[in-house]
Amino acid sequence: MTAASNASWYEAMSTTDAGCELCASPGGELLFQDGQLRVVLVDDADYPGFCRVIWQAHVREMTDLSRPQRAHLMDAVCTLESAVRRVMSPDKINLASLGNMTPHLHWHVIPRYADDAHFPGAVWAARRQKTQQEADADAQSRARRQALLPALRAEIIRQFSSTQE
Numbered sequence: 001m002t003a004a005s006n007a008s009w010y011e012a013m014s015t016t017d018a019g020c021e022l023c024a025s026p027g028g029e030l031l032f033q034d035g036q037l038r039v040v041l042v043d044d045a046d047y048p049g050f051c052r053v054i055w056q057a058h059v060r061e062m063t064d065l066s067r068p069q070r071a072h073l074m075d076a077v078c079t080l081e082s083a084v085r086r087v088m089s090p091d092k093i094n095l096a097s098l099g100n101m102t103p104h105l106h107w108h109v110i111p112r113y114a115d116d117a118h119f120p121g122a123v124w125a126a127r128r129q130k131t132q133q134e135a136d137a138d139a140q141s142r143a144r145r146q147a148l149l150p151a152l153r154a155e156i157i158r159q160f161s162s163t164q165e
């Protein structure tokens, strides 16, 4: 099983909004999609393993979805959480849906570690002040996590493929 191509992502789009970042682009490296949602890996140097579940159509709020659609979306968020947890072994997973800047329904699934750049604050909070020694140790931690990404891609594809059967 290989990752879906960006071309097929575009064909799966239904309702779009001109000027919306998540309508105009996949929003990350596309790992899985169906007709309703897609799963992407975000390229964030501070947060290897940061992923998103993005609703394909330009929908603003959870309550704009039907109950079965909501259930499908949250099930995908949990499947993704499970894959991230299994491979990245974080101290905590953060699930977040904000969308203030991009009001197109999406959930962030973020592996968090006690030594990451913002812990215990949100990843959008001010960065923690660190000593040079701490910064060097953190860089090594990030490199170790970065090295897990091929395994994470494979695990996400495996878990989402098995939910489809």
Ligand SMILES: [Zn+2]
Residues within 6 Å of the ligand: 016, 017, 020, 021, 022, 023, 024, 057, 058, 059, 103, 104
């Ligand atoms: Zn959109």
